[in-house]
Amino acid sequence: MKQATTALPGKKMITGIYIFVLVYTVVQLFWWGILLHQQSRQIAHYEQLELTHQMHQLSEPSAFMTEMQRLHHEERMRTLKYIGEGTIFLIVILAGAVIVYRAVWKQMRLQQQQQNFMMAVTHELKSPIAIVKLNLETLRKHKLDEEKQHKMLSATIRETNRLDQLCNNILLASQFEHQKSQPFFxxxxxxxxxxxxxxxxxxxxxxxxxxxxxxxxxxxxxxxxxxxxxxxxxxxxxxxxxxxxxxxxxxxxxxxxxxxxxxxxxxxxxxxxxxxxxxxxxxxxxxxxxxxxxxxxxxxxxxxxxxxxxxxxxxxxxxxxxxxxxxxxxxxxxxxxx
Missing domain, CATH: 3.30.565.10 (Histidine kinase-like ATPase, C-terminal domain)
Structure with a gap:
């Protein structure tokens, strides 16, 4: 009972930590994008100031406008580059997060199913074994009439058949899992x-x-x-x-x-x-x-x-x-x- 009750809080805690790390990573990615955008604007501002100081060296106003357009174009290209890189990183992070989450959750679910299986098999084994043991001890210690002996032996055989089928199921499941089952047609x-x-x-x-x-x-x-x-x-x-x-x-x-x-x-x-x-x-x-x-x-x-x-x-x-x-x-x- 304790194992079953502690499994759920463990899953919630792991899921909470995973979501926190994922959100923190995405927030850092957006913060990185904001810093790069601010840096790009500062670079463009310094380049424009330098171009203004050099304006007297330019022979024609049209040359100054051409250089300003070139600076604006470079700023836009840097912004698009940062947005593109950030979008790709975000897609990769989210896709990887989904894959990892599904894999981890599948593994946790499999472990829970295996735990349930062990609990069920333990119960399935203990019940017929206890009945068989009780019947055999009764037959050994007491002198029963033929009809009661027949009923107890029949019950014992039924329980041993249950055990036999359970063992067959476990062995056959293992063979199927490892692709070693070879039926005789x-x-x-x-x-x-x-x-x-x-x-x-x-x-x-x-x-x-x-x-x-x-x-x-x-x-x-x-x-x-x-x-x-x-x-x-x-x-x-x-x-x-x-x-x-x-x-x-x-x-x-x-x-x-x-x-x-x-x-x-x-x-x-x-x-x-x-x-x-x-x-x-x-x-x-x-x-x-x-x-x-x-x-x-x-x-x-x-x-x-x-x-x-x-x-x-x-x-x-x-x-x-x-x-x-x-x-x-x-x-x-x-x-x-x-």
């Missing part, structure tokens, strides 16, 4: 693969009604593990934000030569301003200390990466009348043998 029955993954989700998730509408016999070149992980992340994201007892619908079908997969929930939906950010790594809506839902901020990031890796696109939209719809589209789908 093979002909798969996508319909059957999704049905199997949905059944496993039903066995593991009891809080929501997971409904499938899968068109049979759809094949494609895909990585089985990646596709399963993609579906798990989308469904578990829906579980986090949709009220208990509501329906989560997974559909797959061909529409107008495009292969479409949708995951719909009946939650509160995602604000339009957040939809372009939710696929960023570590990004989660809200504050890490106040949000109620668990998560590491990697699920949707990995989902987008996996979809792009398989040649598709993913968007998020409203699920009318209420909720969120994630739509994955493979354009110009060509049926593959299964």
């Amino acid at each position: 093979e002909p798969v029955d996508l319909s059957q693969l999704l049905e199997q993954a949905i059944q496993e989700l039903r066995d593991r998730i009891q809080s929501h009604d997971i409904v499938s509408a899968i068109e049979p016999g759809i094949g494609m070149e895909a990585d089985k593990f990646m596709i399963t992980l993609m579906l798990n992340n989308l469904v578990e994201n829906a579980v986090k934000y949709a009220p208990k007892g509501t329906e989560i619908r997974v559909s797959l079908g061909i529409e107008q030569n495009d292969l479409l997969m949708r995951v719909r929930d009946e939650g509160e939906g995602i604000p339009a301003a957040e939809r372009s950010k939710i696929f960023m790594k570590f990004y989660r809506i809200g504050n890490e200390n106040t949000r109620k839902s668990k998560g590491s901020g990697l699920g949707l990031y990995l989902t987008r990466k996996i979809v792009e890796q398989h040649g598709g696109t993913i968007i998020v939209d409203d699920n009318l009348p209420k909720g969120t719809c994630f739509e994955i589209r493979w354009q110009d789908y060509s049926p593959q043998p299964v």
Whole structure:
């Protein structure tokens, strides 16, 4: 809690110092321009005085006027030179300030997201580990009937699956970041693969009604593990934000030569301003200390990466009348043998 509360004042202080230095630099630039302009006027005044003292040496008045015009022209050229140089310096300073500010702010935001990620992962690890430890200690110390043992073992397996998926997400995110992810593409029955993954989700998730509408016999070149992980992340994201007892619908079908997969929930939906950010790594809506839902901020990031890796696109939209719809589209789908 202390880390989260001290981060904001630190950002404000750094931003304040940065703005002060930038304003001071710009003011100094304008002061430099004013001094150069005054110096130019003094030079022109001394040159005119000297020309007036030498006027008796000039044979004709026209020569005197010519020299005065030349002095005025030189003064104007010096003024234009100072204005041009000052304008260029000002543009360079402001452009550099914007670039530096954006880079620093991006780095600070990334550090904050990484801090939130570490807090979330710590919580995600401690919770299932504590449950697994408690269940195993209970089984060791107490003689339970077969039905209770089965329930505790099933709960333990569910929590170890959570740990396994979290580890997979972290490792896969690292591989994507370093461009080391190499999927194993093979002909798969996508319909059957999704049905199997949905059944496993039903066995593991009891809080929501997971409904499938899968068109049979759809094949494609895909990585089985990646596709399963993609579906798990989308469904578990829906579980986090949709009220208990509501329906989560997974559909797959061909529409107008495009292969479409949708995951719909009946939650509160995602604000339009957040939809372009939710696929960023570590990004989660809200504050890490106040949000109620668990998560590491990697699920949707990995989902987008996996979809792009398989040649598709993913968007998020409203699920009318209420909720969120994630739509994955493979354009110009060509049926593959299964």
